[in-house]
Amino acid sequence: MNTDPHLFRFRSAHRLMLAATILAGAGLWALPPAAQAVTIAAIDVPAEQTVNGANLVLNGAGLRQRFVFQVYVAALYRPQATQDVQTILDSTEPQLLRLTLLRDINSKALTDALNDGLKANNTDAQLAAMHDTIQTFEAFMKTGGEGASGDLVDIHFNQGKVSVSFKGKALGEVSDPRFATALLKVWLGEKPAQESLKQALLGQASAH
Template identity: 35%
Template sequence: MKKSLLALMFAAGLSAVAPVYAVELSGVVVPEKVVSADGALLLNGAGVRKKMMFEVYVAALYLSAKSSDAAVVLAANTPRRMQLTMLRQVDAASLYQALLDGLQANLSVNQLKELQPKIAELEKIFNEVKSVAKGDVITLDFIAGQGSKVLVRGRTAGVIEGDVFADALLSIWLGKAPVNEDLKKALLGKG
């Protein structure tokens, strides 16, 4: 009995120290929690972005409180993170164009005009990145009252001010015309 209890306590101690992973997709281990500048964020959902027959990246959405409602996530005034782990090499121009296509699909002509300076900042960031390789991580931190912080390979590539643009950027995956409906469902924990 004492040995069983000791073994159980040892196993419990190991699990408390070991990181907890929520899911593995296409060989990418997606952590259950991440730490941002504003505190811990919980994995809301994750999925694989496919284009034609190719897997492009694993997307993971992190929130301070889980939600299965896209409108609630987009309107949230709390920290949010979209983390993209690349599954193949992509040049920056193609990546930027994919983001631009997502913005154009989810925003009106007037919204696009209003956000054009922010979109130009996004283009500049990705022009400086040049390309991303398999295994590279692009992190988009959406910080209420500040805007969007773009990290590539763990380094800050740029910050685009404004909550409106942050919400617009997140609409690429969660808006009325997401890059992929199945990916949207997965990010909202419905997949």
């Protein structure tokens, strides 16, 4: 019996390499790429965020434009990056959508734009079923006041709850899993605010 330790280490290493090759061929060895920080419209978007003790990684980020105007940079963070829309829409895990404003805008105008997105991606029946939640959301959103370039709008999703902070000030929270999904559809639905931004948030296209 050959007990050469060098031969034993070689055979062990060979077995590990063979196993890795088989796993890779089966699609089980592949891991999602590590999130990387990006810069969009002169806004630095970090690769990670910590929200209420949860470590979130950048799923994707992109520029929201309306006509020739740059409106905001949007960045989506979640526990693990994914390009699957339904996974994001159905998730009960912590998720953060951060909007960094690129122009002056008041909270009423932002709320109106979100309402347009809700109407575009949900049926009348769905909106009617969420009427009270939407009314509550609108009411606290409109208390945010004026926003300027560089201000942050943070929309937190967790366990069916949606909370919003504007310029670092908490505006309010609603608890309705249907609304959490509906609000995400503003950016990720079949009729998103901007198709190129949707793809960027999913990490499927250039963020710039």
